[in-house]
């Protein structure tokens with residue numbers, strides 16, 4: 568089997584996918600038609616060349632996912648697309664959003680849960696929801712979303728398993744005191760970390776010890792980090808969600824071969840391979856595995872091992888982890 572076929576067929580685990588960044592062009596067009604039944608299609612899809620541009624791109628998806636129906640369609644499509652490329656476990660994250668007159672935050676999150684339930688019966692995939700807190704939206708909104716996440720977890724413990732700290736890393740704050748509250752309530756925390764250089768903030772996030780970290784670009788000294796930060800990350804052994812296309816396309820790292828994957832993988836630090844925003848970055852999880860294999864000379868057995876370890880770092884239950892591991896072990 569060639570690399571392309573192997574990466575597609577491999578039973579994979581996706582731990583870092585933002586709903587509105589994961590919408591395919593097909594889904595965006597479908598949502599556009601839902602909003603403009605008689606209108607001519609007037610959509611422009613641009614390639615992203617910086618972190619700022621990626622945040623601009625989310626605005627298009629947000630303008631189209633402005634009702635519970637649109638969120639439901641969006642979530643169903645994203646889950647189905649991951650399932651079609653043999654992703655067997657998906658943690659989908661999304662920021663609860665209200666749209667005046669059209670949708671409340673409760674309706675937003677209920678639409679995601681409904682989509683997960685629908686797909687669970689139709690596709691062979693386990694899906695969990697991480698409620699996102701956008702650092703740019705300020706303390707009050709963060710508190711509101713954390714309270715909502717805690718309530719949702721009580722109502723849907725099978726599906727709502729954690730909190731994601733995300734949003735434009737050049738703006739806002741990281742609300743670590745608030746995150747403590749959700750941790751006390753039993754929610755696991757996946758925090759974006761070190762997307763831009765900021766030694767003090769990065770050290771604060773590391774010392775908070777989230778269950779997982781996203782990106783961790785500016786940690787290694789060769790990528791605008793420092794020996795101190797890199798050593799601290801290695802010491803803490805917190806699994807890092809690595810998103811190669813996202814980091815290269817936003818120019819957070821200069822090329823694939825410069826990606827922090829090489830430093831972390833070499834020393835055996837826990838990592839998983841993820842898409843981040845498969846729509847915005849025009850990728851798939853299979854492609855990300857192909858990239859990692861071709862740029863860092865990994866064998867099929869190494870890729871399979873990454874999938875097995877990703878199960879370990881996931882927020883699935885022990886029972887679910889056992890089943891997922893069995894599926895991966897049985898794959899040849």
Ligand code: 5GP
Pocket residue numbers: 585586587588625660661662663699701733734735736759762813843844
């Ligand atoms: P949503 O939460 O609306 O479903 O997905 C889009 C949102 O995810 C963005 O508005 C942003 O807050 C967050 N997001 C997506 N990709 C990234 C990323 O690469 N870095 C950070 N920090 N946040 C992101």
